[in-house]
Amino acid sequence: MPLYLLWESYxxxxxxxxGFLVFSFLTFFTIVRGKKNSTNILFACICFLGALxxxxxxxxxxxxxxxxxxxxxRLSYLFFVFVTPIYIQFVHSFLGMKKRRWLEGIAYLFSMxxxxxxxxxxxxxxxxxxxxxxxxxxxxxxxxxxxxxxIAALYCIATLFLGMKRAEENSERNRIKYVCIGFGLSGLLIxxxxxxxxxxxxxxxxxxxxxxxxxxxxxxxxxxxxDMGMLIRKGSAYFFLTGILTFIYALAIYLxxxxxxxxxxxxxxxxxxxxxxxxVALFNPLKIRVQKFVDRVFFRGEYDYHETLKQVSGAMAxxxxxxxxxxxMLDSISSxxxxxxxxxxxxxxxxxxxxxxxxxxxxxxxxxxxxMEESRPISDFxxxxxxxxxxxxxxxxDIPHAxxxxxxxxxxxxxxxxxxxxxxxxxxxxxIALGEKKSGELFVHEDIExxxxxxxxxxxxxxNAGSYERIAEINIELEEKVxxxxxxxxxxxxxxxxxxxxxxxSESLASIGQLVAGTAHELNNPLASSSxxxxxxxxxxxxxxxxxxxxxxxxIEDLQFSLRELDRASNIVKxxxxxxxxxxxxxxxxxxxxxxxxxxxxxxxxYKGSKITIERDIGKGLPAIEGNxxxxxxxxxxxxxxxxxxxxxxxxxxxxxTRYEEDTDIVRIECHDTGEGMSPEEVRDAFKPFFTxxxxxxxxxxxxxxxxxxxxxxxxxxxxxxxxxxxxxxxxELPCRRRKS
Numbered sequence: 080m081p082l083y084l085l086w087e088s089y090x091x092x093x094x095x096x097x098g099f100l101v102f103s104f105l106t107f108f109t110i111v112r113g114k115k116n117s118t119n120i121l122f123a124c125i126c127f128l129g130a131l132x133x134x135x136x137x138x139x140x141x142x143x144x145x146x147x148x149x150x151x152x153r154l155s156y157l158f159f160v161f162v163t164p165i166y167i168q169f170v171h172s173f174l175g176m177k178k179r180r181w182l183e184g185i186a187y188l189f190s191m192x193x194x195x196x197x198x199x200x201x202x203x204x205x206x207x208x209x210x211x212x213x214x215x216x217x218x219x220x221x222x223x224x225x226x227x228x229x230i231a232a233l234y235c236i237a238t239l240f241l242g243m244k245r246a247e248e249n250s251e252r253n254r255i256k257y258v259c260i261g262f263g264l265s266g267l268l269i270x271x272x273x274x275x276x277x278x279x280x281x282x283x284x285x286x287x288x289x290x291x292x293x294x295x296x297x298x299x300x301x302x303x304x305x306d307m308g309m310l311i312r313k314g315s316a317y318f319f320l321t322g323i324l325t326f327i328y329a330l331a332i333y334l335x336x337x338x339x340x341x342x343x344x345x346x347x348x349x350x351x352x353x354x355x356x357x358x359v360a361l362f363n364p365l366k367i368r369v370q371k372f373v374d375r376v377f378f379r380g381e382y383d384y385h386e387t388l389k390q391v392s393g394a395m396a397x398x399x400x401x402x403x404x405x406x407x408m409l410d411s412i413s414s415x416x417x418x419x420x421x422x423x424x425x426x427x428x429x430x431x432x433x434x435x436x437x438x439x440x441x442x443x444x445x446x447x448x449x450x451m452e453e454s455r456p457i458s459d460f461x462x463x464x465x466x467x468x469x470x471x472x473x474x475x476x477d478i479p480h481a482x483x484x485x486x487x488x489x490x491x492x493x494x495x496x497x498x499x500x501x502x503x504x505x506x507x508x509x510x511i512a513l514g515e516k517k518s519g520e521l522f523v524h525e526d527i528e529x530x531x532x533x534x535x536x537x538x539x540x541x542x543n544a545g546s547y548e549r550i551a552e553i554n555i556e557l558e559e560k561v562x563x564x565x566x567x568x569x570x571x572x573x574x575x576x577x578x579x580x581x582x583x584x585s586e587s588l589a590s591i592g593q594l595v596a597g598t599a600h601e602l603n604n605p606l607a608s609s610s611x612x613x614x615x616x617x618x619x620x621x622x623x624x625x626x627x628x629x630x631x632x633x634x635i636e637d638l639q640f641s642l643r644e645l646d647r648a649s650n651i652v653k654x655x656x657x658x659x660x661x662x663x664x665x666x667x668x669x670x671x672x673x674x675x676x677x678x679x680x681x682x683x684x685x686y687k688g689s690k691i692t693i694e695r696d697i698g699k700g701l702p703a704i705e706g707n708x709x710x711x712x713x714x715x716x717x718x719x720x721x722x723x724x725x726x727x728x729x730x731x732x733x734x735x736x737t738r739y740e741e742d743t744d745i746v747r748i749e750c751h752d753t754g755e756g757m758s759p760e761e762v763r764d765a766f767k768p769f770f771t772x773x774x775x776x777x778x779x780x781x782x783x784x785x786x787x788x789x790x791x792x793x794x795x796x797x798x799x800x801x802x803x804x805x806x807x808x809x810x811x812e813l814p815c816r817r818r819k820s
Contacts, residue, residue, distance in 0.1 A: 725754025
């Protein structure tokens with residue numbers, strides 16, 4: 080065979096072998112890395128059939144034994160006839176279409192009906208020899224297969240195109256676009272193989288199906304079209320592309336040996352040396368170029384990954400406030416990836432809610448926060464899944480309905496295309512919700528790697544910020560406690576000083592009381608002597624007769640007036656003595672009406688000359704009670720004095736009421752005044768020591784407190800009813816017989 084024909088024959092193998100390698104790689108990658116769902120299984124089957132047809136095209140031209148080549152060709156169609164139903168089923172599964180299963184069934188029945196013909200001349204009748212090489216010769220049944228296959232390819236392309244138009248997200252549109260270009264174009268190219276198989280001397284266009292296969296591989300590798308465990312790693316891309324490069328080198332060397340076969344028989348060392356030199360000179364530079372190509376196409380965005388990460392890491396390490404960390408994440412992610420929207424959600428475990436922050440501001444310029452309640456299912460999902468998830472992938476993941484529903488709600492609320500969890504110590508700290516890129520491109524591996532790194536650092540930073548805030552709160556609480564204790568201590572010191580002053584005043588009052596008692600006792604004797612002398616004088620004057628120039632009656636009246644005034648002074652002194660008598664007994668027989676009369680005598684100067692009216696509604700026949708006359712007198716004085724002081728303008732009415740309640744055997748005393756009254760807060764604090772509503776210097780705040788304590792010692796009750804502006808009623812209940820203690 081001439082050398083140029085040999086070269087054409089072997090160079091013809093390069094295209095189908097390349098297609099075989101690409102489709103084999105996709106089949107292997109899908110099986111190893113893909114999830115075992117129907118879409119991925121059908122994808123692997125289509126790739127396998129693509130690899131099978133490319134291998135068949137290569138062996139038809141490569142094998143010298145045409146009989147063996149024909150048998151192998153017919154055997155390959157035992158599988159390849161099922162490409163039509165598998166292709167249709169894959170498109171339906173990929174788009175989530177469940178209403179056209181009947182079409183899949185018809186397609187499978189059609190393919191099964193072709194099986195008996197595949198091993199006969201009705202399907203493949205023989206082999207054609209063309210200038211480009213050998214190819215199978217079609218039988219009549221093959222034409223039917225080709226027409227139906229072409230119609231199925233057009234149906235699938237149209238269905239994918241319509242699905243792409245209906246898709247609302249860039250991610251979904253790009254997924255459909257790559258599948259449409261990859262499988263659609265590949266199917267049409269293989270369909271065009273029917274022309275040379277039918278006898279036309281046209282180069283088989285199916286040999287170029289590796290081109291759409293490479294486009295499809297690009298989409299799978301760069302954009303994870305079929306959710307095969309997120310995007311492929313850099314090392315895997317290097318490995319597979321370097322493997323393809325190695326195969327091309329080997330094929331080139333093999334073909335060069337064939338081309339120089341005549342020269343090589345006489346100079347074999349020269350050919351070997353030249354081949355080795357070619358490998359040394361080209362392999363390593365091309366390998367480096369391939370790796371740079373992989374980096375540029377698959378792993379390099381429009382930003383400097385390392386520089387962005389360095390800036391974010393450095394800034395985040397210096398922030399201790401949650402607001403600063405969130406602002407940094409929002410700004411850095413939005414600036415690097417140019418997305419339509421960014422949300423940072425912080426998970427509050429106690430409330431089981433997500434607090435979502437974005438660049439949006441409220442009318443006051445504050446960062447807007449949206450709260451998403453009942454977010455525990457979202458937390459449970461990400462703590463188990465632990466990976467970045469896209470909207471379409473989330474819908475296909477087999478998780479409980481509650482989790483899927485809440486995750487879907489989060490996508491809807493944020494308008495996100497992907498969600499990146501922020502995890503710290505296996506617990507969800509927050510979520511980064513990212514909208515689609517403004518450019519319409521999908522997220523590549525470098526994007527996801529950057530986002531996951533920022534998410535991990537953000538989780539640690541947010542946790543540290545929480546700890547810092549808790550420490551700050553503890554410090555504030557401690558400062559408040561110290562401040563409160565200081566205030567309490569100052570109040571206690573003031574109370575101590577006030578108590579000391581009151582004790583000094585009480586001691587002074589006690590001394591004055593003793594002085595008054597002593598003075599009153601001393602006054603009794605001259606008052607009694609004066610009264611006796613005047614009484615004697617009155618009796619003497621009455622016996623005077625015919626005293627010239629003297630009006631005896633007028634003199635007697637003057638002396639009797641003096642006698643009455645002395646009696647009044649004597650009664651006041653007696654009341655002072657009764658009320659100031661210091662005894663510890665509580666068994667004295669106390670007449671409440673007399674007690675009130677004594678108190679009014681002592682307080683007469685307080686209301687004499689004012690417009691205050693005092694009325695007495697005294698109960699008749701009140702029984703005496705057991706008690707301490709002086710102490711109860713002090714109570715009466717305190718109550719009546721407070722009533723007198725309740726009239727700031729010196730005008731009003733006081734009513735004193737005493738009653739005996741026979742059913743309970745108690746004596747009730749009530750003091751009604753029409754003064755300015757008291758607020759509920761003042762009524763509540765009225766019996767506390769040192770509480771007073773009077774101006775400084777006008778009251779000690781001990782009167783009602785002492786009265787309360789005295790009534791308690793008498794087993795009685797004292798109460799106040801008052802309303803601001805409506806006056807006050809002070810009521811005292813005293814049992815006639817004290818309980819035995």
